[in-house]
Structure formats: C-alpha cells, structure tokens
Amino acid sequence: MIPGAALILLCQLAGEAVAHATGLPLPGPVLGMILLLALLLLNDASPRPVGDAFLAPAADGLLGNLSLLFIPAGVGVVGRLDVLQANGVGLAVALVASTLIGLVATALTFAAVARLLHQEAEA
Amino acid sequence: MSDADFGLWVYLSRTPLLWLTVTLLAYLTADRISAALGRHPLANTVLMAVALAAGLLAVTGTPYRTYFEGAQFVHFLIGPATVALALPLYRSRRTVWRAIVPMAAALVVGAMAAMLSALLIARAFGIPGPVLAALAPKSVTAGVAMGIAEGLGGDPALAAVLVLLTGAIGAVTVTPLMNALGLRDMRARGFAAGLAAHGIGTARAFHVNPVAGTFAGIALALNALFSAILAPIVLRALL
Structure with missing residues (x-):
C-alpha cells in the first residue's frame, strides 16, 4: 500500500507546486490526477511496463470510502x-x-x- | 458525572484521537443504516454520518474547531483521493476512447447548462456573490469543488454542503427523469448522473447498471477537470 500512497502523494505534491507556481485556475489535486494518468499511459507505452497493481491498494482503498472523506467538511x-x-x-x-x-x-x-x-x- | 469522570472527559475531548474515532464510527454506523435500507437514494451515508457527528458536537457543546483538529486527518485524504481517480479513468480508457466524441460534447453542454442555470437562478433570487462562488462548482465532486470555491473567494464548507445536496437531488431524480425521456442508452444515463451529481450520482448509477456506473465515474473525473477551468470564467462573466 505504501508505494502506491507515495506515488499518489508525489503526484499531488507536483500538482500543488505547479498550481502555486503558475497561478493556473486548476486545483493541485486535479493537476496531480492528470499527472498520474499521464504516468500510467506512458508506462503502457514503455518497453517494460511495471503494471498498476502496486497502485491499487491505496487508490481503491481511498475511492472505496469516498463518503467518509466528506464527513468533516459536512459537519461544518x-x-x-x-x-x-x-x-x-x-x-x-x-x-x-x-x-x-x-x-x-x-x-x-x-x-x-x-x-x-x-x-x-x-x- | 463525578469529578474524576469529568476530568477524563475534559482531557479526551481535547485530543484529536477522540474526534477522529467519532468520525470513523459515525461513518460505519451510517454505512450500516444505508445498507440496511437497501442503499435507498434518500438514505445517503454522508448526510446521515454528518447528522450523527454534528449531533454529538451539539450535545457535548464541542466547538467545530476542536472537532476538526481530529477530523482533519480524514479531511486531508480528499486531495489524494482526487489524484487516485486517475486509476479508474486509466482502467476504462478503451471504453472512454470509443465514446470520446459523445462524451466530450455532453461534458461541455452539460457542465455549462448545470453551472449557468444554477448561477442565473440564484442571482435572480438576489443571492450574494460569495455564496454564488460556493454554488458554481456544485456538480463537482466535493474535494475538488471545495478547492474551486476557495479559489473563487467562496466558502469551502458551504460549497461542500451545496455539493452534497446536489448529489442527493440528482441520485433521487435521475432514474425517473431518464425513463420519462425514454432514454435507454445506459452510457448516456450514467454519464449524466456522474456529471450532474458527482460521486453520489455515480454510486446510484452503479446500483442501476455496471455500464452506467463506469460512465458516471468517467463523467465525475472529466467534470472535476472541466469545471475547475469553467467556473472562474463563468463567474467572472456573471458578476
């Protein structure tokens, strides 16, 4: 789970950095999503693709419990x-x-x- | 309550641990209730969990700031979850690619229709600018909508509330509405549910049909991107 989580956080970090540095109207996490998608597609095109299995535990864990993440904001x-x-x-x-x-x-x-x-x- | 009990409460109620635990337990309880009610669109997990946690805050007289010190660890994960949406998008890339033109057209028309109609109606009712900024991203998944609203000078928490209400309205109305239109293409029905009613609409679409659910998930991700670009432009034009 940790390699997948690290890759997700790295993409978000890069997205936040780009959004902050360029003043783009896109939120950092959305830029991070585009970056992660681009990495997955590039990996497909590479001669020795690593597969996306290492990403699944972290990504599916987050997406399977999306409702939980909105509770703190909702209590506001x-x-x-x-x-x-x-x-x-x-x-x-x-x-x-x-x-x-x-x-x-x-x-x-x-x-x-x-x-x-x-x-x-x-x- | 004895003095010793009260002392323990005063100690625990100020630690992040207590309110993080409360958030998880409220979620688990609400999820059980939702499952027991057959995932009825009105029995929304988020709304029920929020009611449980907010009720406990009110009963114990705990300020929201104290609660959030614990709950922020869950709240933080909205950003990584948004990034993680790339994985389902990647997995369904062939399906996406085959229907790319209808999806692109529906994304542009649907996102503009939803956002413009909401803002124009609200403005006609005399709703002030900062509230409009929180309303603009109401069809976008909550994490991204909060980021968009904040960037426009709106209140992220209010944006989250409007997003939740939009999702509930969409999930309840989508099936009867599509039947009334005589629309049988599950791709179109699912895409509409995900675009107009984000994650709550997507959950509903998966409940109806797997193809509808896949297209709803794609629409959710695409609209998060498109609305992030669209909202500042539309709001600037209207204000």
Whole structure:
C-alpha cells in the first residue's frame, strides 16, 4: 500500500507546486490526477511496463470510502445554517432546477451525438 | 458525572484521537443504516454520518474547531483521493476512447447548462456573490469543488454542503427523469448522473447498471477537470 500512497502523494505534491507556481485556475489535486494518468499511459507505452497493481491498494482503498472523506467538511454545515436559511428558497430552487437541467442536457447531448456518429449502444 | 469522570472527559475531548474515532464510527454506523435500507437514494451515508457527528458536537457543546483538529486527518485524504481517480479513468480508457466524441460534447453542454442555470437562478433570487462562488462548482465532486470555491473567494464548507445536496437531488431524480425521456442508452444515463451529481450520482448509477456506473465515474473525473477551468470564467462573466 505504501508505494502506491507515495506515488499518489508525489503526484499531488507536483500538482500543488505547479498550481502555486503558475497561478493556473486548476486545483493541485486535479493537476496531480492528470499527472498520474499521464504516468500510467506512458508506462503502457514503455518497453517494460511495471503494471498498476502496486497502485491499487491505496487508490481503491481511498475511492472505496469516498463518503467518509466528506464527513468533516459536512459537519461544518452546522456553522453555515445561517447562510442556508438566509438564502433558503433561492438556493433550493437553483439546486433542484439546475440539477434536472444538467441531467437532461448531458444525457440528450450524449445520445444525440452518439446517434449522429452511429455509435449507438449495442444493447 | 463525578469529578474524576469529568476530568477524563475534559482531557479526551481535547485530543484529536477522540474526534477522529467519532468520525470513523459515525461513518460505519451510517454505512450500516444505508445498507440496511437497501442503499435507498434518500438514505445517503454522508448526510446521515454528518447528522450523527454534528449531533454529538451539539450535545457535548464541542466547538467545530476542536472537532476538526481530529477530523482533519480524514479531511486531508480528499486531495489524494482526487489524484487516485486517475486509476479508474486509466482502467476504462478503451471504453472512454470509443465514446470520446459523445462524451466530450455532453461534458461541455452539460457542465455549462448545470453551472449557468444554477448561477442565473440564484442571482435572480438576489443571492450574494460569495455564496454564488460556493454554488458554481456544485456538480463537482466535493474535494475538488471545495478547492474551486476557495479559489473563487467562496466558502469551502458551504460549497461542500451545496455539493452534497446536489448529489442527493440528482441520485433521487435521475432514474425517473431518464425513463420519462425514454432514454435507454445506459452510457448516456450514467454519464449524466456522474456529471450532474458527482460521486453520489455515480454510486446510484452503479446500483442501476455496471455500464452506467463506469460512465458516471468517467463523467465525475472529466467534470472535476472541466469545471475547475469553467467556473472562474463563468463567474467572472456573471458578476
């Protein structure tokens, strides 16, 4: 688990350094994700790929318990109840409407472009 | 409570150990409840665990800052978890590549539709700028959304709350909505769930269909990237 964790932290560290140094609008962890993906793809292209098995325990452990990681921030809600109450109706309408709009726009665009390209799902 | 008991409580309640343990136990309890209720979309693990932990803070009169000194070790892992999203993306690279054009089109249209509609509606209700900054990344997975909101001058904790609420709304509505549209392509349905409702939508999509779940995971990762670029541009244009 430790080699995988070390690689993940190294990628995040590099991402944070690049984000801070260049002032890019991307958060460091997102740059770290791009870097890790690039490393995995480069590894595929190399003559002697090392395989991604060493990464799996750390990565899957984190991703399998994603819900846990959001609890500390969520508990902070208690201190934000005033903001939610002050803007309650507007935020409720905005959240519900925009989520429905986002779902419909995404799904219809995907299906329409797939049909245009004759890439319909097999089933 | 005797003086000795109280002394022990005063000692323990100030150590990070107690609140880190509370966070893990709240998660395990909420996860059991969610499983017992058949992973019903309304029985969201994060929301239930937050209620349990926040309730305990309220009952014991513990300030959030004391709680966070313990919970920060869990909170810290959001960054590494975001980096780790590269692994599922890499594993499904062939599936991604085959549907790259529909996914790219759906990503751009869907992300803009979700973010613009949220900000325009909220602005019409007179919601102030700093709250809009926390609202902009509401469809993005919480760790990244908090980073985006912070960069825009919004409150990361408020962003996390709005993200959780968006995920719950998306997970509850996606299946009836897609059925009403008559959309049967599981790739499109899953991609929409992951894009509009991030991890909570992705968990829901995996529950419905494995293909939908894979595409939801891809949409989650792609939208984290795209919205991080899009949010500052859109917000600057609107404010």
